[in-house]
Amino acid sequence: MNKTFLESITSRRSIYAIGKGSGVSEAAVLDLLKQATDFAPSAFNSQSQRVVLLTDKAHQKLWEITLEELRKVTPAQAFKKTEGKIASFAAGEGTILYFDETATTQKLKEAFPLYAPNFEPWAEQSNGMLQFIIWTGLENLGLGVSLQHYNPLIDSDVQKAWGISSSWRLRAEMVYGKKLAEADPRSHLPLDQRVLAFDK
Numbered sequence: 001m002n003k004t005f006l007e008s009i010t011s012r013r014s015i016y017a018i019g020k021g022s023g024v025s026e027a028a029v030l031d032l033l034k035q036a037t038d039f040a041p042s043a044f045n046s047q048s049q050r051v052v053l054l055t056d057k058a059h060q061k062l063w064e065i066t067l068e069e070l071r072k073v074t075p076a077q078a079f080k081k082t083e084g085k086i087a088s089f090a091a092g093e094g095t096i097l098y099f100d101e102t103a104t105t106q107k108l109k110e111a112f113p114l115y116a117p118n119f120e121p122w123a124e125q126s127n128g129m130l131q132f133i134i135w136t137g138l139e140n141l142g143l144g145v146s147l148q149h150y151n152p153l154i155d156s157d158v159q160k161a162w163g164i165s166s167s168w169r170l171r172a173e174m175v176y177g178k179k180l181a182e183a184d185p186r187s188h189l190p191l192d193q194r195v196l197a198f199d200k
Helices: 005-011 026-039 056-073 076-090 102-111 113-140 155-162
Strands: 049-055 094-101 143-148 168-179
Touching: 005 113, 026 049, 026 094, 026 113, 049 056, 049 113, 056 076, 056 094, 056 155, 094 102, 094 113, 102 113, 113 143, 113 168, 155 168
Parallel strands: none
Antiparallel strands: 049 094, 094 168, 143 168
């Protein structure tokens, strides 16, 4: 697809009906992740964002881990609905895990004590910008995408499963796949309540 930037952000939505067979290669997704991670902004150029791509068996394993952890904390009468939700994510083609490398953030706190309280919020903002860049890029590739947050419930198992450093703190899980249905229409609050402009 060849969209302008504004067209891409306008069409980016949470898509929950996804499957396999999109025709988008793992290499194309990985190239997007690398470029986005390399150029996403970060405070003090800290570059504390980390990304892990899970496809095929690894993608399935993540959602098996998530389901088993949810089984421990979900009331029995509600678990069938939970199973269905997790199955819908597992039906996709892959999952992108987003992390903040906490050792980097801690070093910045120590190096710049005046700004120490700000570094964690700034790291979160950097991670959010990276997520947005990648999400919009995946939309531009024609993929259906949604962002999930099963951290910190699955953090320990994720670290063990793929040998991820304990200094990488999981922030979100982005699942993607072939778009099987469009998102429902969304409402928009009036822009004059949300965007202000002043010239004096």
